[in-house]
Amino acid sequence: MTVLNAVIQGIMLGGFYALLATGLSLIFGVMRIINLAHGSLAVLGAFLAWWVVDKTGISPFLALIPALVVMFGVGYALQLGMLERSLRSGPLIPLLTTFGLAVVVDNALLGVFTPDVRSLGGPAGKVTIASWAITDQIAVSAIGMLILGVAAAVLLGLHFFLARTGMGRSMRATAQDPDTAELVGVDSRAVYARAVGIATATAALAGFFLAVRAVVEPSSGPTQLIFAFEAVVIGGFGSLWGTLVGGLILGVAQTLGALVDPHYANLGGHLVFLAVLAFRGRGIFEARGVST
Amino acid sequence: MGTAPVGGVRPNVQRWTRLSRAFVGSVVGVAVLLAFVPVTLSANVTQKLTAFFILVMLATMWNALAGYGGLVSVGQQAYIGIGAYGTVWLAHQGVSPYPAMMLATLFSGVVAVVFSFLLLRLRGGQFAIATWVVAEVFRVVVSLDKGLGAGTGISLIELNRYDLAQRQAYTYWLTLFCAVALMAALFVLLRSRLGASLQAIRDDEDAAASVGVRVLWGKRVLYVFAGLGCGAVGATMLANTLFIQPNSVFGVNWMAFAIFMVLVGGLGTIEGPVIGAAALFLIQDWFSDLGVWYLIGLGVVAILFALLLPRGVWGTIEGRFGIQLMPVGYRVRGLLKREGRGASATEGGDPPRPADAEDQQAAEK
Numbered sequence: 001m002t003v004l005n006a007v008i009q010g011i012m013l014g015g016f017y018a019l020l021a022t023g024l025s026l027i028f029g030v031m032r033i034i035n036l037a038h039g040s041l042a043v044l045g046a047f048l049a050w051w052v053v054d055k056t057g058i059s060p061f062l063a064l065i066p067a068l069v070v071m072f073g074v075g076y077a078l079q080l081g082m083l084e085r086s087l088r089s090g091p092l093i094p095l096l097t098t099f100g101l102a103v104v105v106d107n108a109l110l111g112v113f114t115p116d117v118r119s120l121g122g123p124a125g126k127v128t129i130a131s132w133a134i135t136d137q138i139a140v141s142a143i144g145m146l147i148l149g150v151a152a153a154v155l156l157g158l159h160f161f162l163a164r165t166g167m168g169r170s171m172r173a174t175a176q177d178p179d180t181a182e183l184v185g186v187d188s189r190a191v192y193a194r195a196v197g198i199a200t201a202t203a204a205l206a207g208f209f210l211a212v213r214a215v216v217e218p219s220s221g222p223t224q225l226i227f228a229f230e231a232v233v234i235g236g237f238g239s240l241w242g243t244l245v246g247g248l249i250l251g252v253a254q255t256l257g258a259l260v261d262p263h264y265a266n267l268g269g270h271l272v273f274l275a276v277l278a279f280r281g282r283g284i285f286e287a288r289g290v291s292t
Numbered sequence: 293m294g295t296a297p298v299g300g301v302r303p304n305v306q307r308w309t310r311l312s313r314a315f316v317g318s319v320v321g322v323a324v325l326l327a328f329v330p331v332t333l334s335a336n337v338t339q340k341l342t343a344f345f346i347l348v349m350l351a352t353m354w355n356a357l358a359g360y361g362g363l364v365s366v367g368q369q370a371y372i373g374i375g376a377y378g379t380v381w382l383a384h385q386g387v388s389p390y391p392a393m394m395l396a397t398l399f400s401g402v403v404a405v406v407f408s409f410l411l412l413r414l415r416g417g418q419f420a421i422a423t424w425v426v427a428e429v430f431r432v433v434v435s436l437d438k439g440l441g442a443g444t445g446i447s448l449i450e451l452n453r454y455d456l457a458q459r460q461a462y463t464y465w466l467t468l469f470c471a472v473a474l475m476a477a478l479f480v481l482l483r484s485r486l487g488a489s490l491q492a493i494r495d496d497e498d499a500a501a502s503v504g505v506r507v508l509w510g511k512r513v514l515y516v517f518a519g520l521g522c523g524a525v526g527a528t529m530l531a532n533t534l535f536i537q538p539n540s541v542f543g544v545n546w547m548a549f550a551i552f553m554v555l556v557g558g559l560g561t562i563e564g565p566v567i568g569a570a571a572l573f574l575i576q577d578w579f580s581d582l583g584v585w586y587l588i589g590l591g592v593v594a595i596l597f598a599l600l601l602p603r604g605v606w607g608t609i610e611g612r613f614g615i616q617l618m619p620v621g622y623r624v625r626g627l628l629k630r631e632g633r634g635a636s637a638t639e640g641g642d643p644p645r646p647a648d649a650e651d652q653q654a655a656e657k
Binding site: 237 | 358362364366410411413414417418420421422424425426428429432433436544547548551555559583584585587588590591592594595598599602
């Protein structure tokens with residue numbers, strides 16, 4: 001029974017990881033680079049929402065809206081100001097610049113917001129404590145279901161965007177071959193900037209839910225990057241549905257690890273990740289380009 | 293296969309120049325002189341130089357991976373931690389501290405062999421984060437081990453059997469030896485046949501494989517070498533500070549420092565990391581009181597170098613003046629001169645970034 005409970009909690013935790021990993025997967029799918037600042041940007045988004053709540057006292061769910069808009073803009077500007085130039089300088093430079101950005105964001109948050117942990121759990125109200133008891137030992141928390149639902153909705157929305165809309169088509173075309181896409185009139189600069197903007201906004205959304213569900217601190221970024229990356233690798237790079245499955249597997253691995261010993265939660269996830277690397281070499285749904 | 297005469301002129305393929313001979317000779321001389329520092333200069337100088345050599349080792353090892361193998365690691369702290377905690381563990385088992393440091397360094401290399409099989413399947417950013425996950429695994433495992441002080445840290449009490457001056461001198465000599473030995477080993481490695489193939493791998497892995505370069509072998513040699521070197525960083529760092537904590541030893545800040553030093557000094561050059569280490573050493577001395585703003589500054593400077601001066605200080609100097617102090621490539625001279633072109637084109641030579649390792653291979657035979 002406790003194992004079943006751990007699996008259920010793990011699936012809901014996995015919804016969070018899937019949401020966190022979506023942006024990382026999208027940027028890799030479109031631009032073939034890994035944004036090492038992804039976790040730090042998620043935490044930046046969370047702090048932005050926290051700051052708005054702290055200043056205005058409005059509901060965190062309302063504060064989320066300006067935070068997402070700003071973070072989309074941050075991503076857009078990041079692409080035009082830094083990543084575009086990095087991409088032209090070969091495969092190493094984007095890794096080094098995004099790593100540098102992570103260092104800058106983490107320490108700027110530390111300098112501005114002090115090392116204290118922050119939570120949006122209180123201001124978010126009842127949703128963070130409500131739960132449904134299924135049996136005596138198994139309860140499903142409202143916030144867990146909400147995050148899982150939002151993750152599924154974001155992935156579904158992104159799937160629809162890429163598969164059905166003109167912008168999505170040009171994004172997939174650019175992912176496959178930017179030069180040819182340019183020939184038929186796609187503005188690949190704008191496409192890349194939009195992709196990074198969307199990815200950064202989804203990262204901020206995940207960071208927001210981290211703050212609602214638990215706590216964030218300025219040093220949370222690197223850990224979140226690692227979790228997002230593990231979810232993406234377990235699921236398979238470049239596949240959005242793989243990202244969902246990878247997130248769920250990671251969540252379950254962590255809750256099962258925690259069952260052995262609370263300290264082993266993260267270790268459980270790391271070991272599943274290493275096992276996937278060792279036995280498959282690539283994830284479950286490996287794909288080229290942005291597959292939907 | 294000899295060097296084919298071009299236009300009736302036999303070109304002169306050379307590796308050493310008078311300048312590079314003089315430079316390498318003086319480096320050896322300086323290394324010998326540095327050995328006398330603990331007996332001639334103050335304890336303060338000895339300790340600061342020890343810290344500087346540790347930075348040089350760290351930068352050189354990170355550069356060996358990224359600058360010569362195209363492998364960006366953000367997880368070398370795994371081996372730093374293994375070198376440090378391995379030393380503590382061995383010392384607790386009764387091994388004398390300084391031999392324990394050497395053994396722990398070798399052990400880091402062995403661990404790197406094991407993980408190379410897992411990690412070298414990956415490229416680019418995937419390799420980068422996967423190295424980080426490995427470091428995290430070690431951090432978690434060590435922070436749960438009570439025998440190693442768990443999360444609160446542990447000190448190398450076995451070093452207390454030496455008095456302060458003696459300990460500082462031994463640590464200094466060990467660090468100097470490790471730094472010189474690692475740099476010399478890298479220099480020899482890069483001048484070997486393997487060095488040419490490594491640079492071909494860095495420039496285009498698939499193209500290198502297609503002409504018969506053993507890509508995986510070359511990467512493995514570098515990865516294990518860097519693992520060993522980072523083990524030495526950890527062991528000597530422990531000897532210099534006496535106390536370690538899992539969160540800082542296995543922390544990613546090491547990689548932030550390494551990337552800063554290599555980007556500033558010059559990626560893919562032997563001399564660059566030393567320049568970068570000197571820069572970081574001075575900056576730490578002047579600005580580290582500023583706390584987070586100092587780290588933000590390092591990050592911003594690293595980004596600016598990556599974007600605006602990707603070859604770093606030394607790479608830019610090399611490219612502009614065509615000098616090479618630590619020659620790992622070849623230069624062909626006497627071709628254009630005899631055909632009546634300007635001497636500057638030949639004397640200066642190409643920038644030493646050996647993009648065409650194939651030509652070098654051909655020239656070598």
